[in-house]
Amino acid sequence: MCSIYFLLLAILLPCCFEILSLSCSTVMKDTLRYLAGIAGPSGYGSKTTAQQVADNSSSPLHRLTAIITGATSGIGAETARVLAKRGVRVVIPARDIKKAAELKEGIENENPNVEIMLFEIDLSSLASVKRFCTQFLALGLPLNILINNAGIFSQNLEFSEDKIEMTFATNYLGHYLMTEMLMEKMVETAEETGIQGRIINLSSVIHSWVKRDCFSFTQMLNPNNYNATRAYAQSKLANILHAKEVARQLKARNAKVTINAVHPGIVKTGIIRAHKGFITDSLFFIASKLLKSTSQGASTSCYVALSPQAQGLSGKYFADCNECNCSALANDELEAQRLWRQTRALIHRRLQYQFPTSS
Numbered sequence: 001m002c003s004i005y006f007l008l009l010a011i012l013l014p015c016c017f018e019i020l021s022l023s024c025s026t027v028m029k030d031t032l033r034y035l036a037g038i039a040g041p042s043g044y045g046s047k048t049t050a051q052q053v054a055d056n057s058s059s060p061l062h063r064l065t066a067i068i069t070g071a072t073s074g075i076g077a078e079t080a081r082v083l084a085k086r087g088v089r090v091v092i093p094a095r096d097i098k099k100a101a102e103l104k105e106g107i108e109n110e111n112p113n114v115e116i117m118l119f120e121i122d123l124s125s126l127a128s129v130k131r132f133c134t135q136f137l138a139l140g141l142p143l144n145i146l147i148n149n150a151g152i153f154s155q156n157l158e159f160s161e162d163k164i165e166m167t168f169a170t171n172y173l174g175h176y177l178m179t180e181m182l183m184e185k186m187v188e189t190a191e192e193t194g195i196q197g198r199i200i201n202l203s204s205v206i207h208s209w210v211k212r213d214c215f216s217f218t219q220m221l222n223p224n225n226y227n228a229t230r231a232y233a234q235s236k237l238a239n240i241l242h243a244k245e246v247a248r249q250l251k252a253r254n255a256k257v258t259i260n261a262v263h264p265g266i267v268k269t270g271i272i273r274a275h276k277g278f279i280t281d282s283l284f285f286i287a288s289k290l291l292k293s294t295s296q297g298a299s300t301s302c303y304v305a306l307s308p309q310a311q312g313l314s315g316k317y318f319a320d321c322n323e324c325n326c327s328a329l330a331n332d333e334l335e336a337q338r339l340w341r342q343t344r345a346l347i348h349r350r351l352q353y354q355f356p357t358s359s
Contacts, residue, residue: 042309044321046265050082050298053321057306062087063195065142066305067182069123069175070150072099075202075264078298079147081107083305084114088145093121093132123150123174124160126351133181142189143182145305146199148175148239157226162350167228168220171235175201176242176343180355183246183257190256196311197257199246200304205263205319207237208327215329217342238339240317240326245336247315258314260304265320267297 039045070076071092084090094100104116122128151171160169186197243261303321304310317326
C-alpha cells in the first residue's frame with residue numbers, strides 16, 4: 001500500500017517537484033495561482049471546466065468524430081459527455097461494455113440527439129487493440145480527434161497477455177499501436193475536410209520523477225525490481241516522448257494533424273479511488289482544496305482537442321489549459337526517436353503487423 005500513498009502525495013503536491021530548482025517566491029506564486037484559479041495566457045486556469053472550454057469553441061463540432069479511451073469513468077467520461085453534448089460523434093472503446101452502455105444511456109438521457117458508439121477493447125492486449133482499430137476503420141467513418149485517455153496504476157507486478165508489465169502495456173503500448181493504426185485515417189480526414197486532426201496523450205506531472213538511467217525499454221517491459229509509482233511515472237514519460245516523436249514525423253510530412261500531451265491536474269480519478277482506506281481518504285480530506293473536480297480535470301484535454309487557440313500546436317505539453325514545460329528527459333528528441341523505434345520493432349515482432357510505410 002505504500003506505493004499508492006507515495007503517489008498520492010506526489011500528485012497532491014505538484015510544486016514539490018520544482019522546489020529544488022525554483023526559488024521559494026516562485027513556488028509560492030505558482031501555488032497561489034493554481035489555488036486561486038488565475039487564468040494563464042490562454043485565458044483559462046486550474047478552475048476552468050471542460051464545459052466552459054467546449055462552449056467557447058467556435059469550431060463546427062457537429063462535423064467531428066472522436067475516439068476516447070478510458071471513457072467509462074472519471075476524466076474520460078466527462079470528456080465524452082462534453083464532446084457528445086456539443087455534437088461530436090463519440091466512439092468509446094471499453095473493456096467493460098456494460099459500464100460503457102450505462103455511460104451512454106446517461107448521456108443520452110441528458111441529450112437524446114447525441115451519437116455514441118461502443119466497442120470492446122483491452123488496451124493491454126496488442127491483438128485486442130488491433131481488432132478494435134480494424135473494426136472502426138471498416139466502418140469508413142472520418143476521424144478528427146483521438147484522445148488516448150485510459151490509464152491504470154498497477155500496485156503489484158502484473159503482466160498482460162503479451163507478457164508485458166501491465167501499466168506500461170496499458171498506458172503506453174496500447175495507445176502507441178492505436179495511434180499508428182488510425183493515423184492515416186486522421187490524415188485522410190484532415191485533408192478531405194480541411195479540419196485539423198488532433199491527438200491527445202494523457203500524461204502526468206509525475207513524469208518528471210523519471211531519471212535517465214532508470215528509463216530502460218527492456219526493464220519497463222519486464223522489470224527486475226518492480227515499483228508501482230516508478231512504473232506509472234515511466235509510462236507517463238513515454239506518453240510525452242511518443243507525442244514529441246509523432247509530432248516531428250507529422251510535421252515532416254506536412255500532415256494536418258497535431259499531437260500533444262496533457263497533465264489533467266490533481267483529480268480523484270478511478271486510479272486513486274481503487275485504493276480506499278483511512279489514510280487515503282484522510283489525505284484527500286486534508287488536501288481537498290488542491291483537488292480539481294472531474295470537469296476541471298477534463299478541461300485541458302478538451303482545450304487541446306477543441307480550442308482554436310491550440311490550432312497548429314504540436315509536440316507540446318499542457319496543464320491547466322496552458323502550454324507549460326515538461327522535464328528535460330521528456331524533451332530529449334533522441335530518446336523519443338529511440339523509444340518510438342523500439343516500440344515499433346516490438347509490436348512488429350509480437351503481431352507480425354506491417355506498419356504503413358508513410359509513418
